[in-house]
Amino acid sequence: MTLERFESIRELPLFAEMTGVSFDALTRGAFVQNFPPNMVMISEGEAADFLHIVQSGCVELFSTWTNRETSVTTLYENSTFILAATMKDRVNLMSARTLQKSRIIMIPSENVRNVFATDPAFALAIVDELARCYRATIRNMKNLKLRTSIERLANYILKQHHRQGEALSYQLPVEKRRLASYLGMTPENLSRAFNNLKPHGVAVDGQTITISDKTKLTAFAKPDMLID
Amino acid sequence: MTLERFESIRELPLFAEMTGVSFDALTRGAFVQNFPPNMVMISEGEAADFLHIVQSGCVELFSTWTNRETSVTTLYENSTFILAATMKDRVNLMSARTLQKSRIIMIPSENVRNVFATDPAFALAIVDELARCYRATIRNMKNLKLRTSIERLANYILKQHHRQGEALSYQLPVEKRRLASYLGMTPENLSRAFNNLKPHGVAVDGQTITISDKTKLTAFAKPDMLID
DNA sequence: CGGTTCTTTGAGGACCATCAATACGCGTGG
DNA sequence: CCACGCGTATTGATGGTCCTCAAAGAACCG
Numbered sequence: 219m220t221l222e223r224f225e226s227i228r229e230l231p232l233f234a235e236m237t238g239v240s241f242d243a244l245t246r247g248a249f250v251q252n253f254p255p256n257m258v259m260i261s262e263g264e265a266a267d268f269l270h271i272v273q274s275g276c277v278e279l280f281s282t283w284t285n286r287e288t289s290v291t292t293l294y295e296n297s298t299f300i301l302a303a304t305m306k307d308r309v310n311l312m313s314a315r316t317l318q319k320s321r322i323i324m325i326p327s328e329n330v331r332n333v334f335a336t337d338p339a340f341a342l343a344i345v346d347e348l349a350r351c352y353r354a355t356i357r358n359m360k361n362l363k364l365r366t367s368i369e370r371l372a373n374y375i376l377k378q379h380h381r382q383g384e385a386l387s388y389q390l391p392v393e394k395r396r397l398a399s400y401l402g403m404t405p406e407n408l409s410r411a412f413n414n415l416k417p418h419g420v421a422v423d424g425q426t427i428t429i430s431d432k433t434k435l436t437a438f439a440k441p442d443m444l445i446d
Numbered sequence: 447m448t449l450e451r452f453e454s455i456r457e458l459p460l461f462a463e464m465t466g467v468s469f470d471a472l473t474r475g476a477f478v479q480n481f482p483p484n485m486v487m488i489s490e491g492e493a494a495d496f497l498h499i500v501q502s503g504c505v506e507l508f509s510t511w512t513n514r515e516t517s518v519t520t521l522y523e524n525s526t527f528i529l530a531a532t533m534k535d536r537v538n539l540m541s542a543r544t545l546q547k548s549r550i551i552m553i554p555s556e557n558v559r560n561v562f563a564t565d566p567a568f569a570l571a572i573v574d575e576l577a578r579c580y581r582a583t584i585r586n587m588k589n590l591k592l593r594t595s596i597e598r599l600a601n602y603i604l605k606q607h608h609r610q611g612e613a614l615s616y617q618l619p620v621e622k623r624r625l626a627s628y629l630g631m632t633p634e635n636l637s638r639a640f641n642n643l644k645p646h647g648v649a650v651d652g653q654t655i656t657i658s659d660k661t662k663l664t665a666f667a668k669p670d671m672l673i674d
Numbered sequence: 675c676g677g678t679t680c681t682t683t684g685a686g687g688a689c690c691a692t693c694a695a696t697a698c699g700c701g702t703g704g
Numbered sequence: 705c706c707a708c709g710c711g712t713a714t715t716g717a718t719g720g721t722c723c724t725c726a727a728a729g730a731a732c733c734g
Binding site: 262263281282283284286287288290301302303305306308309311312334335338341342344345346348349350351352353355356357358359360362363364365402440442443444445 | 490491509510511512514515516518529530531533534536537539540562563566569570572573574576577578579580581583584585586587588590591592593630668670671672673
């Protein structure tokens with residue numbers, strides 16, 4: 219008898235194929251928690267006691283070192299995080315904070331490991347998710363090492379354009395300072411980078427991005443299947 | 447009846463716990479190939495038809511974009527690569543070349559996926575390896591985004607020192623130009639970075655690194671459990 | 675509406691890449 | 705053994721990219 223509050227995740231790729239028995243075993247001891255915006259839920263270095271799933275809201279994964287901080291990624295609803303640390307029973311390498319009011323489902327890591335060992339469909343889904351995250355991170359690193367900051371921004375604008383239904387005008391999903399950090403630059407430089415992209419067919423007004431010349435922007439960005 | 451040429455990998459963590467039947471199924475159709483140095487075995491964008499294992503020698507994973515190239519990692523014996531692409535049946539995101547004469551074991555990706563589905567011990571090992579690679583990449587990215595090039599070099603020197611049995615003097619395992627690329631800098635800058643580390647207790651002569659003042663170097667590098 | 679945070683702009687400087695030239699190391703063939 | 709050629713490593717000069725600092729304007733929130 220699956221508790222209703224977990225029904226929302228039953229259809230996620232990670233849980234869809236597993237047996238009902240496994241799902242019940244997995245969610246036994248799991249719970250839902252509401253967080254206010256800008257709340258650090260997880261600090262790097264802590265044990266990964268729970269697999270986290272964003273049910274609603276928005277979470278940023280970030281890391282710090284000697285008073286520097288960098289944004290690694292931003293997660294929206296139905297995303298999982300802390301999966302790798304959960305599987306290996308290690309400490310988290312990243313911290314997590316809410317960017318908005320968020321509902322987070324937390325599943326005891328021990329459950330995840332136990333069910334992994336007994337439910338082949340779940341095991342497959344876990345591997346799929348891990349491999350996906352790994353490949354996304356490799357892409358991210360290639361982006362960082364092979365492109366200049368302006369090229370990264372140009373490709374980011376194109377990717378968002380694609381994600382938002384090919385709309386030529388759309389809202390940035392995150393604050394500019396976080397976008398800057400994600401792209402490996404300072405807020406000041408992001409501002410200048412937007413200016414630099416003006417002649418390449420990009421107009422910015424607050425949070426609103428408008429692609430005025432997609433051909434020109436694409437020619438500059440040179441998006442790549444193996445990075446973006 | 448396992449073929450003798452695969453005995454060398456039977457004890458690797460990835461294969462040690464699986465059943466003999468599974469191991470036979472896995473290595474059916476697998477083969478060993480010898481490559482000369484500096485040979486590109488795999489190009490990014492190609493299908494991942496085989497899981498690769500370095501039996502002897504040394505392999506560099508790298509990526510290119512618009513005539514730029516970056517070194518992602520260097521693998522030595524008993525390392526596997528192309529695991530994520532193999533599991534997801536996707537194209538490779540990185541290219542691979544030998545740095546030395548190398549023996550590579552190649553296992554058909556289909557075998558890996560089939561045995562994964564039937565052997566829980568192997569499934570667990572796969573997840574373990576994937577999670578390990580993922581976490582290593584996250585560390586790598588934190589290193590790149592949170593540290594300056596000189597700090598990255600300082601920490602690299604300390605890490606090699608540790609890997610080579612705490613020897614205060616040791617040989618660099620790779621060419622400096624590849625190290626530079628791995629660390630996200632140019633060969634020229636790596637040279638200058640070594641000079642910058644002189645007052646922090648590092649001496650360089652060709653491929654030989656000598657740590658003359660480990661305390662000072664550590665104080666500068668500030669190595670971190672969650673990055674290094 | 676006041677305070678806070680975010681964003682933008684400018685000036686200056688640090689860091690890093692590029693180009694060019696030289697030195698070094700190493701393997702090959704004379 | 706030496707001369708040569710090739711790739712690598714170093715050094716210097718220069719310019720570009722990017723960060724820092726500072727200040728002002730804009731957006732947000734209580």
